[in-house]
Amino acid sequence: MSLAMQTMQPLLDRLRRGWRSSPLPAFFSWWGGELRALLPTRWRDWLRRGGDWYLLQHGGSQWTLRRAGSDTVLACWDDQLEPSAQQALLKSALSKVDREDLRLALLLPQTAALRRTLVLPAAAGGDLSQVMAFEMDRQTPFTVGQVYYAARELAAPVAAGRIHAELVVVRRTTLEPLLERLDTLDIAIDAVDVAAAGARLGVNLLPAERVPHRSRPRLRMNVILAALSVVLLVLVLSQWLHNRQATLVQMQAQVDSMRGEAQQVASLRQQLQDNAGAAGFLAERKKHSVSMLSLLQDATERLPDSAWLERFSIDHSGQIGMQGQSKQAAKLLDALKDSPLITNASFQGSIQPDPTTGKERFYLTAQLRQPVATVAKSSLSSSATVDGAQ
Numbered sequence: 023m024s025l026a027m028q029t030m031q032p033l034l035d036r037l038r039r040g041w042r043s044s045p046l047p048a049f050f051s052w053w054g055g056e057l058r059a060l061l062p063t064r065w066r067d068w069l070r071r072g073g074d075w076y077l078l079q080h081g082g083s084q085w086t087l088r089r090a091g092s093d094t095v096l097a098c099w100d101d102q103l104e105p106s107a108q109q110a111l112l113k114s115a116l117s118k119v120d121r122e123d124l125r126l127a128l129l130l131p132q133t134a135a136l137r138r139t140l141v142l143p144a145a146a147g148g149d150l151s152q153v154m155a156f157e158m159d160r161q162t163p164f165t166v167g168q169v170y171y172a173a174r175e176l177a178a179p180v181a182a183g184r185i186h187a188e189l190v191v192v193r194r195t196t197l198e199p200l201l202e203r204l205d206t207l208d209i210a211i212d213a214v215d216v217a218a219a220g221a222r223l224g225v226n227l228l229p230a231e232r233v234p235h236r237s238r239p240r241l242r243m244n245v246i247l248a249a250l251s252v253v254l255l256v257l258v259l260s261q262w263l264h265n266r267q268a269t270l271v272q273m274q275a276q277v278d279s280m281r282g283e284a285q286q287v288a289s290l291r292q293q294l295q296d297n298a299g300a301a302g303f304l305a306e307r308k309k310h311s312v313s314m315l316s317l318l319q320d321a322t323e324r325l326p327d328s329a330w331l332e333r334f335s336i337d338h339s340g341q342i343g344m345q346g347q348s349k350q351a352a353k354l355l356d357a358l359k360d361s362p363l364i365t366n367a368s369f370q371g372s373i374q375p376d377p378t379t380g381k382e383r384f385y386l387t388a389q390l391r392q393p394v395a396t397v398a399k400s401s402l403s404s405s406a407t408v409d410g411a412q
Contacts, residue, residue, distance in 0.1 A: 036144075074123040076116065077222070078211065080200055081131070087115050090127075090222060105207050112209060122239070127213040127222065128200060135216040135227075136162055136191040139176070144183050147175055154189045162191050169193055170214070172225035190216060190225050197227065210234045312390060317342075317363055324357045324364075326350075328381075340390035343370075347381040354386060365391045 041047065058066050075090035085108070087097040097115035099108050116124060138161045146153040154173040158166050169191045176186035197214060204211060212234060214227040226233075317336070321344070325331075329348030336342050342364060348354060351373045358367040367388040376383045 036147075073125045074119055075125045075127055075222070076119070077127055077129040077215075078209075079129045079131075079217075080203075087112065093220065101203075108207050109209070122236075125212045126210070127215050128204070128211050128228075129222065130192060130197070130214065130216050130227075132217055134192055134196050136164075137216075138162065138189045138191075140187050140189060141180060141184050142187050144185050146187070147185050150175060150187055154187070157189070158191075161189060164191065164193065170197055170227045170229060172227050174225055190223065190227065192216075192227050201232070212236075312363055312392075317390070320361055320363045321358075324361055325354065326357065329354065336390060340392070342388040342390055344386040344388070345384070347376055347379055347383050349381055351382040351384040354384070358388065361391075363391050364388045 076096070077088055077090055079086050079088075083101040085097075085099050085101070086095050088095050097111045099111045103111075140157065140161065142150075142153060150173045154171060155166050158164065158169070158171070162169070170193075171189060171191045173187055173189050176188055178186040180186050192214070201214075211228065215225060216223040216227070218224075314336070318334070321334070326348065329346060329351075331344055331346035333343065333345035351369075355367050355369075358364050365388065367386060370385045370387045374383045375381070
């Protein structure tokens with residue numbers, strides 16, 4: 023045993039004793055039995071796989087073999103038979119048993135063993151076998167060298183800080199002839215136990231050096247398969263996480279792309295609204311503005327034929343400028359007085375005669391008259407402003 027295991031052994035023993043003294047083992051045993059009873063027979067047999075114990079007993083000169091928990095005798099032979107015949111009977115009885123699960127125990131009669139129940143300090147549970155060796159002289163009439171013994175901890179209730187333990191002792195002179203006989207027959211046993219109410223007591227009196235070492239390839243295979251299952255589970259979970267991350271990245275890229283498209287759509291919508299507003303503004307302004315053609319037509323109709331213009335201009339504020347020559351320039355104001363488009367006409371500067379043409383040179387300014395709808399709208403806006411100020 024390694025140093026680490028020696029250090030942890032007392033703790034493990036305390037945990038084991040606490041578990042045994044709790045009601046949980048009985049509950050889980052009952053619960054497991056109820057669950058197993060619901061399963062098919064084949065499944066129950068498969069779950070019971072493990073150590074399949076068979077009991078070998080010797081009485082007088084007769085050997086009998088039966089399965090643990092059963093009273094049915096599977097084989098019976100006499101010591102007088104040839105060793106080969108005895109081996110053949112045993113192998114024939116065990117031919118259908120899986121060799122990996124087969125466990126064979128030599129079952130001694132109750133009269134062959136001495137049993138003592140002791141109450142010991144809880145600290146003794148850490149090395150119960152050694153404690154029983156020290157108690158051998160006090161509890162039995164034998165010494166350690168005269169017997170084979172086994173010790174076990176009992177689950178009986180006891181005061182705090184104490185444990186119940188049982189010492190089982192068999193004299194060497196009783197057990198060794200049977201072991202030698204089995205060696206002669208080339209029969210390997212896994213345990214030596216004592217009969218108790220037709221079943222096993224649950225101890226092993228076989229010396230440690232005589233316990234056979236059994237390879238368990240199925241257990242190794244199960245451990246390997248379990249490890250592979252864990253590795254595959256980890257790989258599956260890793261792949262799932264990877265796929266989930268890849269899907270998340272792909273969805274994020276799609277969201278970013280859709281966000282960009284949405285921003286482009288919003289930009290185009292805003293641009294469309296701006297363009298529509300500008301077009302509406304221009305259409306509204308055009309609707310409520312005087313066209314240059316109408317203005318020129320009105321001026322042409324009202325000015326006399328003897329007058330002609332050298333320059334005609336209008337700025338953004340609606341101020342009109344006319345520069346030209348006429349025979350009687352002063353009458354031009356009367357000609358423009360009734361114009362629906364031109365108002366506030368007046369001369370800018372003085373009227374001067376032109377000796378070349380014999381006409382009067384003038385420069386006239388006027389104001390473009392706004393349409394009635396625009397004027398009314400402006401008046402309403404002004405009125406609303408005044409009312410708000412009041």
